[in-house]
Amino acid sequence: MEHTRMPRPPVAGRPREELLRVLLDTATDITALRDVEAVLQAIVRRTRALLGTDMAYLSFTDLDRGETEIRQSAGVATLAYRTLRQPLGTGVLGQVGRGLAPYQTSDYLSDPTLTHVPEIDEIVRAEGVRAIMGVPLTVGGRVLGALVVAERSPRVFSPDEITVVDSLGRHAAVALDNSMRFEAMSRLVEDLVTQQRRSAEELSVITRVLELDERLMDAVMGMPDVRRVLEIGSGVLACELWLQDPDGAPIAATTEDPADPHAGSVPIAVVPVAAAGEPLGRIVAGRGLDAPETALLERVAVHAALALLFARAEEDADLRLQSEAIDDLLERPDVSRERLERLLQRWGLQPGEPLRTLVIDAPEADRRRRMQAVRALGLRSVMMATHHDHVCMVTPEARWEEPLRALFASRGWTLRVGIGGPVEDLRKLGDAHRRAQLALGSLVALGREGVLDGAELGLLGALLDLARRGELPVSLTAAIDPLRAYDRMRDTDLVRTASVYLESDGSVARVADVLHLHRNTVRQRLERIGALLGPGWDVSPRRLETHLALRVLEAQDQAS
Structure with a gap:
């Protein structure tokens, strides 16, 4: 029933x-x-x-x-x-x-x-x-x-x-x-045949649309490859076709020529590609099209949208799996080594080879597009997923930096990447990732772009990351603010003198050599520094606080 x-x-x-x-x-x-x-x-x-x-x-x-x-x-x-x-x-x-x-x-x-x-x-x-x-x-x-x-x-x-x-x-x-469109077209064909109101040419156009629809449907159902959809449309329209995303970036084309079809003086035709009200991009034809040909191109766009939806569903499933795998690798020490190795092999990573973790800064709304672009670089054996507030990539590839820099530069994206590793022991991958996070946090805190290795930071990186997240009660440079104010008012160089003095383990002679000063001048500056900062600024426990403040100020000056 x-x-x-x-x-x-x-x-x-x-x-x-x-x-x-x-x-x-x-x-x-x-x-x-x-x-x-x-x-x-x-x-x-x-x-x-x-x-x-x-x-x-x-x-x-x-x-x-x-x-x-x-x-x-x-x-x-x-x-x-x-x-x-x-x-x-x-x-x-x-x-x-x-x-x-x-x-x-x-x-x-x-x-x-x-x-x-x-x-x-x-x-x-x-x-x-x-x-x-x-x-x-x-x-x-x-x-x-x-x-x-x-x-x-x-x-x-x-x-x-x-x-x-x-x-x-x-x-x-x-x-x-x-x-519904097919049924409407079928009824229209029947009406045309019955009433004989349309010319043979008009009937041929509608028949071509139906035949193209059937070929496109077979292609999408057999293997939802958007390039195959474009190739079928190109063959019917006798011109090259380009599929672009909503921002104009290329997705697929029937030609290897990367030239922008909009750039030439030859007329072109453009139809939108959308599904359920969501713009997915546009198809550009390499020549102008008349009304019947535009109708054919619109059918190509409908099936291209369907192929893109299928591809997105597959990509979503793969991204979810990679996100879970990265969580296991980085945050679950209880996961067995055998499971971790299986996770790596699924994406072409071999157990025992040195692995790097890259923590990539990306706006939340743009992370998917940036991950797609990075995957298209063809780097060897990459796991990548959104992880907390960043994109995390795990790879054995040593030559990743140059293509990544070129990609971000070509798209006008700001490049900030923290690195951890390489490590061979999977159990140490989580520590490498934390170092990479500290490196990225330091870049953000300092307002700097580029690539930074977490191994180079030490305690300074941890402090900068805490400062970025607003988890420090005072400014990182508060300990030397009196020196900075004095230098601005008197046009002196007490900050530099204090930094070299601490870096030289308190050697007046070394400071004099580095700054090209007489030793008595150095001693006079040190007395002034002591008067401004108070007794004990250069001995424990205040020495560490002063030294870190000087290091942070130096990093900020380099960033600016």
Whole structure:
């Protein structure tokens, strides 16, 4: 029977790779369908099976009428519920049907935060529905409807379950939009043939679009390679194609020529690439296109978006695995050596080879793009993931610095990298990473750019990092502020004299040689320093405080 309860699979407990395969298989199946009703049935059945809910249903939103209507369902027992029309902004279906964000309630009828419609509440009560969760279906900023799951008992859907349905909804929206477009084009072809109102040339254009759609769909479903999508489009349009990200950086092209297609004087055509309202980039054609050819290029853009979504899903899964692996390597001393070695080998790192940890400063909103760019450098055996407030990279590659500097310079990015290692003992990788963090913290605290090895810092690095995080009660240079003020007022050089004196282990003769002064002059300066700083400035325990303050000031002066 249709309302038979589905067994609930443990979505949150599934391995990410398995979940990704399930989503990819589901997306593949529904995207391959041409008939709209078949697509709708596949979506609700797969969604219900994936979460093991009592029911699942899909609605279409009519913005002009201000309502969303259930179009297809699985597991629904009553006719009134299967044909329900929900005003937008009411209930869960009406909230989600506006296309804004996922929404859920653990017990619909008793939820005071929802806007209830009495007639609809009676339909819900008759169906026995308690918990409801839904996600919007949108494509290119257009609201198609909502994908909803429901239970006949109270339930709170986990973030993982919401993410699963949302991911499926994104793929489903693209597939549904494709099938609706395909169905509309098919009807148009039938009308053209029946009514004979269009010329043979116009019919040929539409047929070319359908044929191109089929070839592109086969390519995406076989292997979601965006370059293959571009190659098919290039062959049909007889021109080179470039795919660029929203900032204009290259993603893929049908030519090895890196020249910017915008740079020449030859006319070009550009169409946007987007999915679910999110701009993914643009496709640039190497020549101007007429209206029928532009329609073909737009179909290439739709399938390029689908290929990019598949690639992103695979990349997300790999990034999550690398993030977990890096956490194990750096922060879990209880993990067995065998597991650590397996983690390394997964990304081409061999146990026993010297490993470096690089801590790379990157704005949170831009970390993904920067990691993609670093991966594209082709460095040997790299593990990389977002780690706390930075990007962490583990690699045996010794020649990483030059290509990384060139990449950041070409993109106009500020380069700040702390280094730890190399180390051969995996147990010491965490210590190397902490040294790299201190090095990066020192660069940030001093306002400097570049690369800094944590092994060169010692205690100074730890203090600079604490200062950067605001965890020191006073300024690092407070101990020598009287000297700095005196030098500014009198145009003297007591700070330099004190620094050389402490670096020379208190040798007046050495200070005189370094500063090219008479020894009596040095002694007079030291007396003045003692008067300003007070007795004992050059002996323990104040000697260390004074020396560190001088070192910090020197580092700040070098940075400026």
